[in-house]
Amino acid sequence: xxxxxxxxxxxxxxxxxxxxxxxxxxxxxxxxxxxxxxxxxxxxxxxxxxxxxxxxxxxxxxxxxxxxxxxxxxxxxxxxxxxxxxxxxxxxxxxxxxxxxxxxxxxxxxxxxxxxxxxxxxxxxxxxxxxxxxxxxxxxxxxxxxxxxxxxxxxxxxxxxxxxxxxxxxxxxxxxxxxxxxxxxxxxxxxxxxxxxxxxxxxxxxxxxxxxxxxxxxxxxxxxxxxxxxxxxxxxxxxxxxxxxxxxxxxxxxxxxxxxxxxxxxxxxxxxxxxxxxxxxxxxxxxxxxxxxxxxxxxxxxxxxxxxxxxxx
Amino acid sequence: xxxxxxxxxxxxxxxxxxxxxxxxxxxxxxxxxxxxxxxxxxxxxxxxxxxxxxxxxxxxxxxxxxxxxxxxxxxxxxxxxxxxxxxxxxxxxxxxxxxxxxxxxxxxxxxxxxxxxxxxxxxxxxxxxxxxxxxxxxxxxxxxxxxxxxxxxxxxxxxxxxxxxxxxxxxxxxxxxxxxxxxxxxxxxxxxxxxxxxxxxxxxxxxxxxxxxxxxxxxxxxxxx
Numbered sequence: 305x306x307x308x309x310x311x312x313x314x315x316x317x318x319x320x321x322x323x324x325x326x327x328x329x330x331x332x333x334x335x336x337x338x339x340x341x342x343x344x345x346x347x348x349x350x351x352x353x354x355x356x357x358x359x360x361x362x363x364x365x366x367x368x369x370x371x372x373x374x375x376x377x378x379x380x381x382x383x384x385x386x387x388x389x390x391x392x393x394x395x396x397x398x399x400x401x402x403x404x405x406x407x408x409x410x411x412x413x414x415x416x417x418x419x420x421x422x423x424x425x426x427x428x429x430x431x432x433x434x435x436x437x438x439x440x441x442x443x444x445x446x447x448x449x450x451x452x453x454x455x456x457x458x459x460x461x462x463x464x465x466x467x468x469x470x471x472x473x474x475x476x477x478x479x480x481x482x483x484x485x486x487x488x489x490x491x492x493x494x495x496x497x498x499x500x501x502x503x504x505x506x507x508x509x510x511x512x513x514x515x516x517x518x519x520x521x522x523x524x525x526x527x528x529x530x531x532x533x534x535x536x537x538x539x540x541x542x543x544x545x546x547x548x549x550x551x552x553x554x555x556x557x558x559x560x561x562x563x564x565x566x567x568x569x570x571x572x573x574x575x576x577x578x579x580x581x582x583x584x585x586x587x588x589x590x591x592x593x594x595x596x597x598x599x600x601x602x603x604x605x606x607x608x609x610x611x612x613x614x615x616x617x
Numbered sequence: 618x619x620x621x622x623x624x625x626x627x628x629x630x631x632x633x634x635x636x637x638x639x640x641x642x643x644x645x646x647x648x649x650x651x652x653x654x655x656x657x658x659x660x661x662x663x664x665x666x667x668x669x670x671x672x673x674x675x676x677x678x679x680x681x682x683x684x685x686x687x688x689x690x691x692x693x694x695x696x697x698x699x700x701x702x703x704x705x706x707x708x709x710x711x712x713x714x715x716x717x718x719x720x721x722x723x724x725x726x727x728x729x730x731x732x733x734x735x736x737x738x739x740x741x742x743x744x745x746x747x748x749x750x751x752x753x754x755x756x757x758x759x760x761x762x763x764x765x766x767x768x769x770x771x772x773x774x775x776x777x778x779x780x781x782x783x784x785x786x787x788x789x790x791x792x793x794x795x796x797x798x799x800x801x802x803x804x805x806x807x808x809x810x811x812x813x814x815x816x817x818x819x820x821x822x823x824x825x826x827x828x829x830x831x832x833x834x835x836x837x838x839x840x841x842x
Contacts, residue, residue, distance in 0.1 A: 477623075480630035487637065601721040602640050608725040609636045612732050613629070616750045 308558060312395040313387055319567065320386040320543075324535035325349035327542065327578050332506075334582025349535070356528035364521055366426040374421035375522065375529035381414035382536045389543045390465045391570050392563050393555035394472070402464040404452050411496070414533065415441060422518030433517025436593070440502065440514065443597055444495045447604040451488045454610040455548065458482060464544070472551040484610045486549045488603035493545055493581075497538040500585040501599060512590060539574070546573045624672050628747045631665045632754055635788070639761055642781055643724060644717040646708050648701055651777055652694045658784055659689035666791060677798050678791070685787070688805050693780065693812055700773065700816045711770035720768050727764075728757040751792025758785030776815035783808055 329349040336343025363371060388407040415437070422434035458479055459467045476482065495502050498515035507513050508520075519530045547554065553569030555562030591599055638658040645651050666682035669675075701707070715723065732753050739749055762782030766775050783804060790796035 477626050477630075480626060480633050483630070484633050484636070597718040598644055598716070598721075601718040602644060605640050605721045605725050606637070609640075609728060612728050612753070613632070613750070615732065616746055616753065 306396070308396050311558060312390070312393065315392045315563065316387060316390065317383055319392055320383070320536055320539055321532075323571070323574070324532065324539040325353060327539055327574060328531075328535045330575060330578045331582045331585075334579050335506075335586055338583060338586035349531075353528045353532060356531070357525045359524040361524040361526055363523075364425040364427065367424050367521070370417075370420050370424040371521070372526075374417040374424075375526040375533070377417045378414045378421075379529050379533040379536070381410050381417070382533045382540070385410040385414070386536060386540045388464050389540045389547070390468060390554070391543050391547070391567070393558060393566055394465050394469050402466070404456065404462050404464055404467075407464060408448060408452065411537070412441075412445070414537070418518055418530070421522070422520075425521035427521055429513075429517045429520050433514055433520070436514045437518060440495065440596065443600050444492065444603075447488065447600050447607065448492050450604055450607040450611075451485055451492060454481075454485045454488075454607040454614070457611050457614040458485065468547045468551050468554065469556065471548060472554055472556070476549065481610045481613045482549060484606045484613070486545060488606040488610075489545045489548065491599065491603035493538075493541045494584075495600065496541055497534070499581065501588045501591045502596060504590055512593075542574055542577055543570070546570070546577060624668070625747055627668055628665065628751075631661055631668070632750060634661050635754060635758070639724070639758055639781070640721065642777065643720050643761065643765060648707060648773065649698070651774065652697045652701070655777055655780055656690045656694040658781070659685055662784055662787055662791075663690065665788075669791060677795075680798055681787070681791070681801055684801065684805060688808070689780070689784075693808065696812055696816070697773070697776075700819060704773075704819055706771060706773070706819070712768050713770055715764070715768040720764055724757070724761045724764060727760045728753070731757045731760070748792045752789055755785050755787075755789030755792065758782075758788060761785070772815050772818040776811060779811055780808060 326346065326349070329344060329346050332348075333343040333346060385407055388402045388404075388410075390402075419434040419437050419441075422430040422437070424430075455467060456462045458481055459470045461467055461470065471479065471482070494500075498505055503514040504512065505515060508516055515534070519527060522530050547570075550573060553566055555566040635658060638654050638661065641654050642651060642658070645654060663682045663685040666678045666685065670678040670682065712720075735749060735753050735756075739752075759782045762778045762780070762785055765778030765781060769775055769778060786804070787801070790801070
């Protein structure tokens with residue numbers, strides 16, 4: 305652990321922590337504008353989180369300690385996972401962290417505890433949400449693995465910061481197959497963040513909800529933590545997609561100007577992607593639950609084809 | 618003549634696009650977007666032929682590109698859209714034998730099998746990667762077209778499967794074998810016949826022959842005296 309690494313960890317985590325709610329509200333705003341509404345102000349998610357942190361916590365009588373610790377575990381797993389995705393600058397390579405398989409495991413752990421807490425309170429909605437979430441997870445997981453394998457095939461490494469560095473030092477035209485993986489990563493992003501063709505994040509108390517059903521029993525600061533960890537998950541998956549495809553502007557050293565440029569360029573790219581996601585969502589209706597595998601299979605196919613392409617070139 | 622590395626990159630990018638359109642054709646349910654995707658796929662093939670003409674300078678390739686653009690990106694989709702306006706079908710929701718998810722999985726397996734056999738057969742051609750890739754993608758596109766033919770129920774989507782197959786054959790011939798231009802023209806004429814036949818079938822042969830003639834008349838493919 306050297307100073308470079310400590311600086312990187314502090315800056316990256318702080319940035320993710322502060323920036324994540326803005327993306328959540330931006331996507332909501334874009335969706336509202338697509339529907340002809342004015343939408344909530346851009347800082348609404350921050351206000352909501354502040355409000356929730358001031359409220360009291362109410363637990364169901366049936367809940368156990370799982371309910372109490374899972375928000376902390378959830379956000380902790382995601383914050384650790386966020387260190388694997390460099391945003392402020394690419395840290396020195398010899399530190400040896402950022403394995404993509406470990407990254408996936410961290411994400412899965414967060415999801416596991418979220419599903420457990422959904423089951424824990426014993427409400428029917430929570431059970432249903434957890435059951436659905438696990439069903440979706442078991443279908444999307446092979447696809448995610450396949451996409452990561454394809455990335456490792458193209459860029460010849462399983463190290464996420466090294467992947468970004470490779471694309472940064474080359475040009476995107478050198479790796480045309482990255483576009484295939486990127487489209488499959490986009491589908492994974494939509495699925496993992498419970499967005500429209502898969503799940504609707506705006507609905508509550510509807511029979512179709514998946515993610516919202518699991519956090520239905522959480523209240524007060526615990527709910528705020530859950531919402532925040534949702535935002536963080538969304539941001540780091542978006543950052544993964546952005547930095548694989550367009551890592552331009554990212555700093556590889558620790559000068560102040562380099563860090564500022566890479567943060568500024570990332571903010572612009574993330575805002576653009578958020579707008580794209582909002583518009584994408586507005587074009588689609590929710591897919592019926594049993595038809596979801598068709599949607600996932602496209603992502604699987606694209607990643608698989610990438611591997612065959614890479615075998616041949 | 619373009620730089621060899623740039624040529625490789627461009628061809629690679631176009632292959633990526635072709636595979637994307639193939640995946641969409643397999644899963645798409647709305648007929649209008651199916652036709653548009655088919656037009657896009659043919660356009661990509663035409664662009665590929667033009668790029669190869671710039672690289673190799675064979676005039677044949679330019680003719681193929683022109684023929685593809687005129688017939689497959691303009692004429693056939695227009696005709697199909699025209700047919701679609703007159704039939705009550707807007708979406709093809711029925712699949713026999715295979716659901717879209719499993720057809721996608723099977724086509725992934727198909728690509729892998731084709732790749733496996735090709736690398737076995739190719740021998741000394743292994744050094745020329747774009748050519749080999751063109752062969753693999755071409756054959757698998759043809760096989761995927763065949764899969765669309767048997768897994769879709771509606772006649773008009775079956776014809777899209779046939780058209781995709783032909784695109785695969787064209788891709789294969791662009792990269793692996795020098796196909797005489799006359800054969801390409803014959804194939805395109807075949808395609809037009811298939812489209813007309815598919816229109817006839819989609820239109821329905823349930824009514825009497827006289828009424829059927831009237832229906833065809835409206836489409837402009839049968840002129841009564």
